[in-house]
Amino acid sequence: MSDTANKIGTSHLQRAAFVYIRQSSASQVEHNRESTQRQYALAQRATALGWSQQQVNVVDDDLGLSGASTARRGGFARMTAEVALGHVGIILGLEVSRLARNNADWYRLLDLCTMTDTLIGDADGVYNPAHFNDRLLLGLKGTMSEAELHILRARLDGGIRNKAARGELRRGLPTGLVWGEADGEVRLHPDEAVVSALHAVFARFNEFGSARRVWLWLRSENxxxxxxxxxxxxxxxxxxxxxxxxxxxTNPVYAGAYCYGKTRTERYVDKHGTLKTRLRRLPQSQWAVLIREHHEGYIDWATYEANQMRLAANTKPRPHETGGAVREGAALLQGLATCGHCGRSLKTHYRGTKNDVISASNIQFTFWPFSATVNASSASCWLRPGRNPYENPRKSSS
Structure with missing residues (x-):
């Protein structure tokens, strides 16, 4: 690696110097102020290397954002664009991890710097990515930065999972439960009114067998x-x-269970090519931690599992599957729906496409055996008094 003075040429000094400043979280911005001040001090180093104060641009838009990716890092994107346009002579960062903790983003920046003859500087020195030895060293630093992020995450996740496995990791509890003083201690809410309201929900569900009927009962009782x-x-x-x-x-915590890892974060690319994340709910067999009888609950675990089976049975079944409540179909109200005027049996059919929402406005009844149609939302009937009950209404109206 050649000396710093030999790397900085006239062409570099004629372009701007960018000082990139980043902290990974808002907490670090607030508490790790020494690190932030050291990064801002790099502007003075740029002037010491030969750039004027007017040429120094401080990019601090990404304070509080992670360097694991370029998503949401507007400052990094703006700086990269300036590098690609050939407007930057040097990029200064306290260390490589400030610029990127992802090898894909890091090597993309190195390639742009190589093509535009842009220098990179950190606390150890100044590097020219166009030189093989400097690029090799920068590549090793980038790899170590990404590995450091993996080690930090693994260490943090390991501590969290170990504490969760003992049922002592304190996370948000649902309404009606509070944390006690001891490690992992969970108690019922001290307010008797809250406890009574939740007990009423489980008692009414045991009686009605439907979440909707429990809700309607609460509403009817005001x-x-x-x-x-x-x-x-x-x-x-x-x-x-x-x-x-x-x-x-459906919350197992009310059954006295301690649960952790019920969801999994997945990364995917949307239709616009943007990398995004989403939460995927996992089946109970794949939960990371499930400790039954961890604390006093409103119901026991056997009752909880029975409730889940009853709720699942209330759900509309998929095609060729049994169970579930009947909500639509030609057999709906079979033998029960009759005409209020003549007493003849009715059968159901539907308007619109199969993707239409089933509602009272698009359910129709047909008089059997004729095809006389009656709208369920209409108060009138085709077979009103004065009309021949055996006359086809469509023929008479045409």
């Missing part, structure tokens, strides 16, 4: 339901919603 968005917030009493009742019935 009962409020407790809501607590986080543990630092006070309990609020609100009108019950179906989602709130369903979430109570």
């Amino acid at each position: 009962l409020s339901f407790p809501l607590q968005l986080n543990r630092n917030e006070q309990i609020r009493w609100v009108a019950p919603t179906y989602n709130a009742i369903y979430n109570v019935l």
